[in-house]
Amino acid sequence: MFTGLIQAQGSLFHRGNTQVYVRWDTLPLPPALGDVALGDSIAVDGICLTVETILPDGFVAAVSPETLDRTSLGRLADGSRVNLESSLRVGSKIGGHFVTGHIDGQGHLEAAIATEDAWRLSFTVGDRRVARYIVPKGSIAVNGISLTVAECSPGGDWFAVAVIPVTYRETTLQHLRPGQAVNLEGDVLGKYVEKFMGSQADPPAGAPMDSGLSLEFLAEHGY
Incomplete structure (x- = not known):
């Protein structure tokens, strides 16, 4: 982790x-x-x-x-x-988000634009295995870097992030060129939510129908 x-x-x-x-x-x-x-x-x-x-x-x-x-x-x-x-050690500070190191798929840098106080990087995503987990203000790991999605397309096949100067300077983001491939990992929390919601929608024969988890419950609790 x-x-x-x-x-x-x-x-x-x-x-x-x-x-x-x-x-x-x-x-x-x-x-x-x-x-x-x-x-x-x-x-x-x-x-x-x-x-x-x-x-x-x-x-x-x-x-x-x-x-x-x-x-x-x-x-x-x-x-x-x-x-x-x-890897994360027990008791260490968690300043980013939980990243497993298991890549979901790849994307490609579309553009890197310097703004007044940050860099704006946009990416295209052709792999549904990762695009499905990209949501506005959600977490995404790009080449292992914990970033926040500033905006994205409804299907997640395009997204943009704002990168502060120190992150841009101290990582390989500064070396990326348009069209270059990057490794992407979606937030593991989203994967579990998707799994649980899918299990609820199509439970095995004989299994209880109501797990207590619903879209309304998730929305009410900030997901």
């Missing part, structure tokens, strides 16, 4: 089709990444990877065919900059 608050940046290099090597670019490392151990989880551009080998200047992690298929990882050129975040 992660929060979507990026702690460092790294450069990614492929080792065949089954491993990636991530070299630290942010030095000195923050404490959360400075004591990385074998088996630890690290979000790399929002993708939860497991540390298999620790090197003096980085680490090696395994990647699965599903990861390569679902994310932009397989299409990143060697040396590409990536966002890094260590």
